[in-house]
Every structure is written in C-alpha cells, then in structure tokens.
Amino acid sequence: MGQIELKGIRKSFGGIDVIKGIDLQIDEGELVIFVGPSGCGKSTLLRLISGLVEASDGQILIDGDDVTGKPPAERELSMVFQSYALYPHKSVRENMGFALTVAGMPKAEITQKVDEAAATLKLEDYLDRKPKALSGGQRQRVAIGRAIVREPRAFLFDEPLSNLDAALRVEMRLEIARLHQKLGATMVYVTHDQVEAMTLADKIVVLQAGQIEQIGTPLDLYRHPGNLFVAQFIGSPKMNVVDCTGTGTQLTFGNGNTSDIARNAEGATKMGIRPEHMALCDAGDASKAILTGQIDVMEHLGSDSFAYVNVPDVGLFTVRIVGHSDAVVGDTVGLHFASGDVHLFDASEKTIPA
Ligand SMILES: Nc1ncnc2c1ncn2[C@@H]1O[C@H](COP(=O)(O)OP(=O)(O)OP(=O)(O)O)[C@@H](O)[C@H]1O
Ligand SMILES: [Mg+2]
Known part of the structure; x- marks a missing residue:
C-alpha cells in the first residue's frame, strides 16, 4: 500500500507552466523528499x-488506481502543513479525532485510535489541552497525530518543521524519522532545507523550475551529482566551484596554475571541490599546494573551523578543518585536494564522468 506513480504530470496557472512534465515512482514505504529553491514547484507537486x-496533463496512480480526476477525500492521503491549522476551541483529543468523527466512526474506536497515536507521538499528557496551551513542537505533533489516525495510504508533508526554532527542528526531524520507521508508511516530504533532505530521505528528488534535476539516495546525490545545480544544492557548506579549462588530464586555472588530475578533464569549464575535501598546507610545499591564496576570514565553530581562502584570479574557497585551526586571517596558505574528490562540469554545466 502507498505506491505512488506520476506520469507526465504538468500544471500551468493562467498559461504559465509551473510543473513541466514530471515522471516519478514512489515505492511503498519510501520516504521521498522534494527539495529545490523557493518557487520551483515543490508544494504544487505535493498538492x-x-x-x-x-x-x-498527465496521470497520477496510487497503488495502481488512476486517481487523476478524483477529489482529495477519495485518494486516502493525509497532508500535514507548515501551519498546523488546528481548531483552537477543540481539545487535542478532539482535534486528532475530528476527521474520524465526521466520518461517523464509533466513539470507542476513535478513542482507541487517538490513544494509540498519542502514545506514538508522546502526547498522552496533553490530550485535554487546547492548542493555545501547547508549544510549537507539540502543536506540530498534534497535526501529525491527526494525519496518523486516518491510517492513510501515504503521508504528505509540506515543510512541516519550518515554523519551529532550530533546536526543535532537529528534535522533530528525529521524531519523523522514528515515526517513519515505526509506521513503515509511504511519506512524501517537501523542504527547501537540504540538511533535512539529506538526513531523512530514502530518496531525494531535486527540483528546479518545475522539472526534476536528479533523483537519488542522499549519498548518490552527494557523491555523484549529475550537474552543477545539484552539486551546489546538496552539501553544506556548498561545493566550491571555480572556472578552469580542461585539456587531456590537465586543468588550467584562471591564474595559469595547472593540475594533472589523472583522469579525463577534456572539455571541463568548471571545477568543483567540497570544503570537507580540501586541506590547508604550507604554501611553499610544491608537492601538496595545488593553489596558493590568502585567508580572508576564519570561522571557529568548536567542532570545525572554516577558512575562507582567496586565490587571486581563481576564486574564494571554503575549507573545512576538523577541530581547531591555528591559521589566522592574512596567512598565505597552500590548498591541497585529492584529484579523486574533484568534480568537473562542461559548458552546459553537466558533470563530466570520472
Ligand atoms: N494557485 C496558483 N496560481 C498561480 N500561480 C501559482 C499558484 N500556486 C503556485 N503558483 C506559482 O507556481 C510556482 C511554484 O509554486 P510552489 O508553491 O509550488 O513553489 P515551492 O517550490 O513550494 O516554493 P516555496 O519553497 O517558496 O514554498 C510559483 O512561481 C508560484 O507563484
Ligand atoms: Mg512550498
């Protein structure tokens, strides 16, 4: 139960194409995340x-049934929004059971289902409270509980955590991961936060301007982005990208420095390297320093340090150093990276395979 298939789905509003032909298969029990910049069509696709x-245009199948023309109620899906949309004058219990009451389910059965969902979501102590007497995270749990009691074929989440503060977001993210493990239900989850996508998803769908850029597991997308957009969207801090010219196995940078990366670089116009794949080294160490620059800014986070290194005529690089670094602003440093960690892109911004 809960397999969803989209075939050639298009949507235009007043002549403007917002969703431009989406083919996608969501398997039973999968947690699939739609990510992409604001306005790319994530919420529209979920809706x-x-x-x-x-x-x-196109077709939507749920468990093989064509539901394209069917109203929401007949699709047996539950949606959880960013705004919790709880009834302010109803208690938590009444809010959670409301859809079942409307559907005419016997009272004892509703009580049992609400109790079960409340136990899953650790809401047992709050069932008699009104929403105004709850924290943001508790309200969001009630909204999720209301979706659970309906036992839908799949859960649809639209940025459910974006109204919460940073600490609570992390906590609720874990709860959603646990909930997915426990229920084993299909979940489709929209976020613009790539960390949320990386940590929660079985499968990520990266969208841009109403089209799919790439589909893959979080690590697939991190290791093998298909193009420059995905390369820079997945990963935090984002991948460093600079102009270069690739000939044979050699890269030439804007300052004339060259580096042999021992694999095909022909046609490369941009090189990408993630901050965590770079290291500072002695600028004079010719065996290590591929580029040389000056530290512009240092950030000390405790667990990590970030050095922002400006290489004249090439660009600014972010370098992640695990733990503390003694490097200071103004230092002249060498930049080292392994050729196996380099991503290359051609003039059309597509990845050149390793
Ligand atoms: N009912 C509508 N009428 C006209 N245009 C719409 C309508 N709904 C959405 N759009 C447009 O469709 C595009 C995609 O909107 P959508 O809400 O799906 O983006 P999103 O990816 O969810 O963005 P965000 O991250 O900001 O929530 C936007 O340009 C938006 O203005
Ligand atoms: Mg949206």
Whole structure:
C-alpha cells in the first residue's frame, strides 16, 4: 500500500507552466523528499498528488488506481502543513479525532485510535489541552497525530518543521524519522532545507523550475551529482566551484596554475571541490599546494573551523578543518585536494564522468 506513480504530470496557472512534465515512482514505504529553491514547484507537486490542485496533463496512480480526476477525500492521503491549522476551541483529543468523527466512526474506536497515536507521538499528557496551551513542537505533533489516525495510504508533508526554532527542528526531524520507521508508511516530504533532505530521505528528488534535476539516495546525490545545480544544492557548506579549462588530464586555472588530475578533464569549464575535501598546507610545499591564496576570514565553530581562502584570479574557497585551526586571517596558505574528490562540469554545466 502507498505506491505512488506520476506520469507526465504538468500544471500551468493562467498559461504559465509551473510543473513541466514530471515522471516519478514512489515505492511503498519510501520516504521521498522534494527539495529545490523557493518557487520551483515543490508544494504544487505535493498538492497535485493530494488532489488539492488538478493536473493540466498527465496521470497520477496510487497503488495502481488512476486517481487523476478524483477529489482529495477519495485518494486516502493525509497532508500535514507548515501551519498546523488546528481548531483552537477543540481539545487535542478532539482535534486528532475530528476527521474520524465526521466520518461517523464509533466513539470507542476513535478513542482507541487517538490513544494509540498519542502514545506514538508522546502526547498522552496533553490530550485535554487546547492548542493555545501547547508549544510549537507539540502543536506540530498534534497535526501529525491527526494525519496518523486516518491510517492513510501515504503521508504528505509540506515543510512541516519550518515554523519551529532550530533546536526543535532537529528534535522533530528525529521524531519523523522514528515515526517513519515505526509506521513503515509511504511519506512524501517537501523542504527547501537540504540538511533535512539529506538526513531523512530514502530518496531525494531535486527540483528546479518545475522539472526534476536528479533523483537519488542522499549519498548518490552527494557523491555523484549529475550537474552543477545539484552539486551546489546538496552539501553544506556548498561545493566550491571555480572556472578552469580542461585539456587531456590537465586543468588550467584562471591564474595559469595547472593540475594533472589523472583522469579525463577534456572539455571541463568548471571545477568543483567540497570544503570537507580540501586541506590547508604550507604554501611553499610544491608537492601538496595545488593553489596558493590568502585567508580572508576564519570561522571557529568548536567542532570545525572554516577558512575562507582567496586565490587571486581563481576564486574564494571554503575549507573545512576538523577541530581547531591555528591559521589566522592574512596567512598565505597552500590548498591541497585529492584529484579523486574533484568534480568537473562542461559548458552546459553537466558533470563530466570520472
Ligand atoms: N494557485 C496558483 N496560481 C498561480 N500561480 C501559482 C499558484 N500556486 C503556485 N503558483 C506559482 O507556481 C510556482 C511554484 O509554486 P510552489 O508553491 O509550488 O513553489 P515551492 O517550490 O513550494 O516554493 P516555496 O519553497 O517558496 O514554498 C510559483 O512561481 C508560484 O507563484
Ligand atoms: Mg512550498
């Protein structure tokens, strides 16, 4: 139960194409995350699945049934929004059971389902409270509880954590991961936060301007981004990217420095290297220093330090150093990286395979 398939889904609003032909298979029990910049169509795609928005073209199948023309209620999906949309005058118990009450389910059965969901979400002590007497995280749990009691074929989440403060977001992220393990239900989850996507997803769908850029597991996308957009969207801090010219196995940078990366670099116009794959070294150590620059800014986070190194005529690099670094602003430093960690992109911004 809970397999969702999109075939050639398109949506335009007043002649403007917002979703431009999406083919996607979501398997039973999978936690799939849609990520992408603001306005790329994440919420619209989720609403198309839910039935709140009608497709302009294409088909939506749930467990093999064509639900394309069906209203939301007949799709048996539960949606959880960023705004919790709880009834302020109803108690937590009434809020959670409301859809079941409307559906005419016997009272004893509703009580049992609400109790079960409350236990899963650690809401047992709050069932008689009104939403205003709850914290943001507790309200969001009630909204999730309301979705659980309906035993949907799949859960649809639209940025459910973005109203919470940073610490609570991390806590709720863990709870959603646990909930997914416990229920084993299909979940489709929208976020613009790539850390949330990396930590929660079985499968990430990266969207840009109404189209899929790439689909893969978090580590697939991190290790093998298919193009420059995905390379810079996945990973934090984001991948360093500088102009270069690739000939044979050699890269030439804007300052004339060259580096032999021992693999095909022909046609490369940009080189990407992640901050965690770079290291500072002695500028005079010709065996290590591929580029030389000056430290512009140092950030000390305790667990990590970030050095921002400016290489004239090449660009600014972020270098992640595990733990503390004694480097200071103004130091002239060498930059070292392994050729196996280099990502290359051609003029159309597609990845050149290693
Ligand atoms: N009902 C509508 N009428 C007209 N345009 C719409 C409608 N709904 C969405 N759009 C447009 O479709 C595009 C995609 O919107 P959508 O809400 O799906 O983006 P999003 O990826 O969820 O962005 P965000 O991260 O900001 O929530 C936007 O340009 C938006 O203005
Ligand atoms: Mg949105």
